[in-house]
Amino acid sequence: MKPGKRFFLLTGILLLVVMLSSLLAGCGKQEPGTAPKGRESTLVVAPKYEGDNLNPILGYGKYGGSKFFNGLVKFDESLNVVPDLAESWEISPDGKTYTFHLRKGVRWHDGKEFTADDVKFTYERILDPEVASPLKPYFELVEKIDVVDDYTLRIQLSEPYAPFLEKLVVGIVPKHLLDGKDIKTAEFNQHPVGTGPFKFVEWRKGERLVMEANPDYFLGKPEIDRVVVSFIPDENTRLLQTVKGEVDVAFLPPKLASKAESSEVQVFTVPTGEWCGIALPYENPLFRDRNLRQALAYAIDKQSIVDNILEGKGEPTSIPFRSNHWAYNPKAKRYSLNLEKAKALLAASGWKDTDGDGILDKNGKPLRFTLMYPADDVLRKDICTAVRTDLRKVGVDVELAGLSWEQIKPRMYQDATLFFFATVYDPDDQYPIWHSKFIGQGWWNPTCFRNRKVDELLEKGRATMDKQKRREIYGELQEILAEEQPMVFIAFMDHTYLCSKGVKGIKIQPEGHSGYMTEGLWWNLEEWSLE
Incomplete structure (x- = not known):
């Protein structure tokens, strides 16, 4: 379904929900985020991801x-x-x-x-x-x-x-x-015992996780008695359940969250250090050409992705450091949209359209590659679709593949993948993403990037205690990554949450990866209350 049709369909559904809510008002229905006196207070939240363990x-x-x-x-x-x-x-x-x-x-x-x-x-x-x-x-x-x-x-x-x-x-x-x-x-991974503000009750995979307030918590019992974490993979369903009051707080993509703000629900935008980039694995000979990697960076309209897919909630980037990060280097090379530069770089590497089909080729082979993304992630699909459209303008044919993470992993050293990583805390977050020692270790260093100078800088940066010296070290790292483009860095992405106005005590904390219940808006959940 095209985005335009989805919008009009969603708008119609939301209008219907609003009318039904008005008809039901005064009929004894409990308002979202409320807790009648003398009864247990229950908060229902809907993150993006479920996860596979609690250890x-x-x-x-x-x-x-x-x-x-x-x-x-x-x-x-x-x-x-x-x-x-x-x-x-x-x-x-x-x-x-x-x-x-x-x-x-x-x-x-x-x-x-x-x-x-x-x-x-x-x-x-x-x-x-x-x-x-x-x-x-x-x-x-x-x-x-x-x-x-x-x-x-x-x-x-x-x-x-x-x-x-x-x-x-x-x-x-x-x-x-x-x-x-x-x-x-260990069974503990599914039935955890901790010291935290909430105690584990049950986990029905694919449905919900339930926790209850810890009356013996060393900082005091949380005000909310019970939290139900509802796993709703479909984002439109997550949106509608929040608007109807069945969910109090939901993680949603900006395009959906921004359309639903009303007198009953509000949108929280959380600044993040999460960035998206297309990993170009060096195990694939095609991606070893720096001209090609830079050409892709020039050909992608990053600002359009931020404006139209992220609803302006984020910023385009050419490096894995956001402009407000203390180690950010403003002198690192930038890749703003420039189709002529992209075409020139591809031509310099011998790519030409010899058969007039609109796709560049060399030695009889078309300039074509597969771009993978998790099939259940609408945001990533939208970004990949935009990338495919942009790259076609310079003669690059991209085949999209929406797969499960289990299907992506064995192919990620040959095919391109849209990854989300984060640099919100210390620059050392970059260590396992780029250091050559992590090639082949799970999801780390998915580009198989090997650069002796980068390895040295990463090791030196974590061992240096002086902040100004660290800024210089990571500044040099950014210059190398910007020049090499082992990933085509696209944008930093802010996160959006749709919340019932009956939920009080929410505080905004900058975050990295999110979508789970371990960080993000609910970082201070134990301080929340319901009205």
């Missing part, structure tokens, strides 16, 4: 924000690192030894006491190669972990690591429930 060691809530768990530290509203399970800490003058003083009296949801042994266990499992934790790159400089006593922990690093504290937002898991278990297959 922090396996990546659940790697940026904090998990409602079941706490890290040693957490991010506040401005992304400052503040105490969580650790009340305080000291860092040695050489930047290699961290001593943490833990809260006393914190209990797991099963009543057992939280101690430093749990922290040591969590980090050691993250480092265990058998576990293959996606967080391992951020802990690889940990040399030794010592439990001084039940409430004191000392961590020794092999060398200084500037963003180490930020990595400790990851949730701590209970040793007494996981010691001796296979972390990858």
Whole structure:
């Protein structure tokens, strides 16, 4: 269905919903986001993604924000690192030894006491190669972990690591429930026990996840008694259920959210460090040509994608650093729309339209490649469709393939893929995306990018403590990535949420990846209330 038709159909549905809501008013229907006196308050939220496990060691809530768990530290509203399970800490003058003083009296949801042994266990499992934790790159400089006593922990690093504290937002898991278990297959992954503000109740995969307020939470019981996380893959259905009051807060693409704001629901726009880019894997000989990669960057109308697909909620980019990031380098090469430059670069690499079919060719082969995206993601499909249209104007034929992630993974070293990554916290977020050591390790370094200078800069940047020197290091990194374009960087994308006006206490925190229930708008869910 064309976007125009979808819009008019959706508008008609929304008008019908509004009329039905008016007819039902005064008939005893509870308003969205309300909790009658004397009754349990229930909040219904609809994120974009469900996820496949609830274990922090396996990546659940790697940026904090998990409602079941706490890290040693957490991010506040401005992304400052503040105490969580650790009340305080000291860092040695050489930047290699961290001593943490833990809260006393914190209990797991099963009543057992939280101690430093749990922290040591969590980090050691993250480092265990058998576990293959996606967080391992951020802990690889940990040399030794010592439990001084039940409430004191000392961590020794092999060398200084500037963003180490930020990595400790990851949730701590209970040793007494996981010691001796296979972390990858443990029942705990589906039935978690944490120290967080909400306790796990049930998870019906593909339907809902239910949590309830923890009455013994060390910062006080949350005001909302029960949270139902409803998994609604179809975005139009998610929208309609929110407008009708069946869902209180929903993650939605900007094109849908902006059309639904009314007296009952409001749109929250959250600034992010999430960017989208087309990975051009070097294992495919076609993508080893820098002229080709730069030509693609010049041929894509990034501003149009931001204006028309993201509804202006974002900004075009040529590097994986947003313009408001402290390490952003404004001198890095930019790729604004320039079809003539794109054509010239392709011609310089020998691409010509010898048969007059509108598609460039060389040595009898057309300039054609496949661009993959997850089939259930409308936003990514829209971006890929726009890219295909743009590239056709310079003689590049793109075949779109909407697949499952399981189908994409074995093909990602040959075919192009639209990826979403994030640089919102420390620039070290770039480390596993570009360092050559991560080629072949899961989803890391999907372009198979090998650049000795980039490896050196990434290693130097994480080991340098002075912020100005780090800015210079990552500035040079950006210049190389801008020149090489191992990914065609397209845009940074703000996130939009549709919320019932009966939900109070929402605070905006800049975010990275979102769509899950581990960060994003619900980062301070325990502080929300319902009217």
